[in-house]
Amino acid sequence: MSDDSRGLFGLFRRKPKNPSEPADQQPATAEQREMRLRVAEFQSLKVSDVMIPRAEIVAVDIETPFDELLKILADEAHSRLPVYRETLDDPVGLIHIKDVVGDIARQSNETASDGENAPLKRLHRDILFVPPSMSLQDLLLKMQSTRIHLALVVDEYGxxxxLVSLEDLVEEIVGDIEDEHDEDIAMLVRRGRLAWEVDARMEVDDFKEETQLDLAIEDHEVDTLGGVAFALAGRIPLRSEVLRHPSGADIEILEADSRKIQRLIVRSKPVTPETAS
Structure with missing residues (x-):
């Protein structure tokens, strides 16, 4: 394990309940085991594994008027957006919402900011440019040293x-970070008498307590329903894929990407005299 990874590990090491007992001799919790796996995986990931694809990038043209810029920032709820000239292939930097707010405050008694034609020409900051092959560890160090927390991913032709942000990197280690703009989606939602939509992070024991359905798998040490699905498929299952559990329940993948499962549906079979016996 590299020095960088050991440093990250130190952030999440649990303090022992018994001061005389070393922390590394304490039994690991499910959350700690998952985070250790994430830290180990982080070392092998590249920018291309986590970046937001070009088609999903929200960015603004440098000629965007002030009032339109305010509307975009409000609608998208991002603190930083890339700035380009005519197309995304000609990026010029990024805009930070605090610079926009500060500009409004400074000019409130001077000029009418909302009438300015192209405020981004003077407000934009530098943005990082990185290749898709760069490791996440190297990008994290680059973001820390430059204090620039947004990077455009460029190919060999420019x-x-x-796009990748510092938050994307942190989420690879600690899991999804929900802020005030994220929709609050329940961990477990009943979708029928014997069907539930579930967050893949829900623990097997908690699911059993709520539904009386035990999805633990013999000879597999899995803590979450996402882990159950992974164990059944032997890989990251695809969206809409249906997996059959040994109990007879079906697990359908609702949301997933190339690295993890987000949500799934569990459908249990009704108990009959034959299945009960």
Whole structure:
């Protein structure tokens, strides 16, 4: 394990309940085991594994008027957006919402900011440019040293391939970070008498307590329903894929990407005299 990874590990090491007992001799919790796996995986990931693809990038043209810029920032709820000239293949930097707010405050008694034609020409900041092959560890160090927390991913011809933020990197280690703009989606939602939509992070024991359905798998040490699905498929299952559990329940993948499962549906079979016996 590299020095960088050991540093990350130290952030999440649990303090022992018994001060005389070393922390590394304490039994690991499910959350700690998952985070250790994430830290180990982080070392092998590249920018291309986590970047937002070009088609999903929200960015603004440098000629965008002030009032339109305010509307975009409000609608998208991002603190930083890339700035380009005519196309994404000609990026010029990024805009930070606090610079926009500060500009409004400074000019409130001077000029009418909302009438300015192209405020981004003077407000934009530098943005990082990185290749898709760069490791996440190297990008994290680059973001820390430059204090620039947004990077455009460019191909060998200089075209824009994607976008990655510091938050994307942190989420690879600690899991999804929900803020005030994220929709609050329940961990478990009943979708029928014997069907439930479930967050893949829900623990097997908690699911059993709520539904009386035990999805633990013999000879597999899995803590979450996402882990159950992974164990059944032997890989990251695809969206809409249906997996059959040994109990007879079906697990359908609702949301997933190339690295993890987000949500799934569990459908249990009704108990009959034959299945009960």
């Amino acid at each position: 075209g824009t391939d994607g």
